Amino acid sequence: MNVLSIGLLYGGATIAVMFAGIPIAFALGTVAIIFMFFFMPHASLDTVTQNVYEEMASITLLSIPLFILKGAAIGRSRAGADLYSALHVWLYRIPGGLGIANVFACGLFAAMAGSSPATCSAIGSAGIPEMRKRGYSPGFAAGIIAAGGTLGILLPPSITMILYAVASEQSLGRLFLSGITPGLLLVSLFALYATLRYRTERRSAVRDFAAHGRTSSLLSEERYTLREKFAYAPRVLPFVLLLTGVMIALYGGYATPSETAGLGALLALFLIALIYFVWKPTDLQPILAATLRESTMLMMIIGMSLLYSYVMSYLHISQSAAETIVAAGFSRWVLLAMILVFVVVLGFFLPPVSIILMTAPIILPPLKAAGFDLIWFGIVMTIVMELGLIHPPVGLNIFVIRNIAPDIPLGEVIWGIMPFVGLMIFAVVLLCLVPQIATWLPDVIMGPR
Amino acid sequence: MLHQGDAALDIKASPVPQRPATPAIALMQRMLDGIHRIVVAAASLALVAAAVVLSESVLVRYFYRSSNDWQDETSVMLLVGAIFMSAAYVQSVRGHVAIEAVAELLSPATDWWRVLFADGVSLGFCLFFAWKAWTLTHEAWVDGQEMASTLASPLWIPYSLMAAGMSLLGLQIAVQILAAVFDRPAR
Numbered sequence: 001m002n003v004l005s006i007g008l009l010y011g012g013a014t015i016a017v018m019f020a021g022i023p024i025a026f027a028l029g030t031v032a033i034i035f036m037f038f039f040m041p042h043a044s045l046d047t048v049t050q051n052v053y054e055e056m057a058s059i060t061l062l063s064i065p066l067f068i069l070k071g072a073a074i075g076r077s078r079a080g081a082d083l084y085s086a087l088h089v090w091l092y093r094i095p096g097g098l099g100i101a102n103v104f105a106c107g108l109f110a111a112m113a114g115s116s117p118a119t120c121s122a123i124g125s126a127g128i129p130e131m132r133k134r135g136y137s138p139g140f141a142a143g144i145i146a147a148g149g150t151l152g153i154l155l156p157p158s159i160t161m162i163l164y165a166v167a168s169e170q171s172l173g174r175l176f177l178s179g180i181t182p183g184l185l186l187v188s189l190f191a192l193y194a195t196l197r198y199r200t201e202r203r204s205a206v207r208d209f210a211a212h213g214r215t216s217s218l219l220s221e222e223r224y225t226l227r228e229k230f231a232y233a234p235r236v237l238p239f240v241l242l243l244t245g246v247m248i249a250l251y252g253g254y255a256t257p258s259e260t261a262g263l264g265a266l267l268a269l270f271l272i273a274l275i276y277f278v279w280k281p282t283d284l285q286p287i288l289a290a291t292l293r294e295s296t297m298l299m300m301i302i303g304m305s306l307l308y309s310y311v312m313s314y315l316h317i318s319q320s321a322a323e324t325i326v327a328a329g330f331s332r333w334v335l336l337a338m339i340l341v342f343v344v345v346l347g348f349f350l351p352p353v354s355i356i357l358m359t360a361p362i363i364l365p366p367l368k369a370a371g372f373d374l375i376w377f378g379i380v381m382t383i384v385m386e387l388g389l390i391h392p393p394v395g396l397n398i399f400v401i402r403n404i405a406p407d408i409p410l411g412e413v414i415w416g417i418m419p420f421v422g423l424m425i426f427a428v429v430l431l432c433l434v435p436q437i438a439t440w441l442p443d444v445i446m447g448p449r
Numbered sequence: 450m451l452h453q454g455d456a457a458l459d460i461k462a463s464p465v466p467q468r469p470a471t472p473a474i475a476l477m478q479r480m481l482d483g484i485h486r487i488v489v490a491a492a493s494l495a496l497v498a499a500a501v502v503l504s505e506s507v508l509v510r511y512f513y514r515s516s517n518d519w520q521d522e523t524s525v526m527l528l529v530g531a532i533f534m535s536a537a538y539v540q541s542v543r544g545h546v547a548i549e550a551v552a553e554l555l556s557p558a559t560d561w562w563r564v565l566f567a568d569g570v571s572l573g574f575c576l577f578f579a580w581k582a583w584t585l586t587h588e589a590w591v592d593g594q595e596m597a598s599t600l601a602s603p604l605w606i607p608y609s610l611m612a613a614g615m616s617l618l619g620l621q622i623a624v625q626i627l628a629a630v631f632d633r634p635a636r
Contacts, residue, residue: 019550021547024547026574029578030573065528249507262501262503301546
């Protein structure tokens, strides 16, 4: 049997077992073992567990559970709501300030917690009711939170980027830094849109008032005293310091990424104990159990994805697929567009973890051959995968919004999100035109490559 | 379409599975739940211990200018152990992500067969993996294999945690299959 036939069979078998509803980790492991049995020396079956262990026993990969612990500790406390309230009282005078406060709160919280759905839930549960109370349309409010939540996998520390760094053999520190400016670009685009949309909705409310005398909460004025503005500082500042401290530890050369994860997790647990009195075993148990659930689920997928990729490489499937793509002679931008569309389609069914580990051996060599910087591509790919978080048919963040605000019709949520999808596509185009948006910061801090 | 879990949220597309109705299977599940509680407590401690060990590494390096490599190795063992040992607990709440797109298209009776097939394949995989992991543990024990580091911890420790975790996972899936077969509603 030639490589093409084996490759097609491998892909077909993977699709069949995955769509049968077998958990992704076990499905990948099963396909890998079956192909090892039929197409590889039988002795390779004896090394299955050793392979998985050796791939997983990487301290960089094993920092993921600790980053998740940090996110869970912050996400389950009132830190998100407090952060949002603090930003709101400072930004309320800007047109659309409430929307902007929500976007900023999402960005900051995402950087602290590192999880998109957690950001959506923590900021959205306070932000969506508040925005609706102030007259924002439900779809607009939902869109801001769903899109703001996606910043969780772009701003460091991002689990998606840890995996990309491992799969592409790129520097994790450089990758983390590369995500910051595009993350800030998205925050700015979202905030700008929030201002423009607020103005449109307010103008419409003014017209409605003039024509029919119907008043809207959008027309009401609010004031906060300086005392109120500083009231939230003691609760929010420690978390912002944690965020900056962790970044200084990482980029100041004091700690490796895994040590940063451990330190961040421990400090987050310390802060929620100090500020929110979450310290009893009964308080901590749900945080730790939830961390174990997500970490185990993710790490099992990672371990089996790596076994799956190993088999794909041993059977020369990934190399042949990569060579075929290179030999097809696509122009570099067509190649990039095709790969990004492929990633978007995969995102309909698979979590980013599996997409990265399963596709990296196939898509990265042609991109490298076409002259693309793999750090830059990691950022573009991450934004494209972010789209999958808010885009139907899966859109994990849409489920979160439905949990927080079940009375907002699904159609309205989706329409509210669509402008943000457009902004994210615009950001991808901008990154393609000006790659330095992603690469300048690591070049300045860590030196050019 | 995805079963997706999230630490901060407990989002789940699928509901937590119902407890078995058949007394013998319910007893097995209760026993497993007891084991899961102990394992989750131990794995939680391992998680926090790994965070402490890695933080200690930063502080020792900063204050005493000394570099050790036992911290990485210890953390790896703690985390690998926590992850594999918790796999069965995660399965007990159906927390392993799966594509559920087809389920929406099938009748309940056909979907019952699909779930049984999915669990059967998962069980086969876990049993195979557990068998190979026990073999690996035995080899590491007999040959006195050690990690390639200055601490040189015995490799049978992480291997045995991997083997025990996958065995427990297999047992959990087997009980879920039994529950599905014996508790199947009469048509």
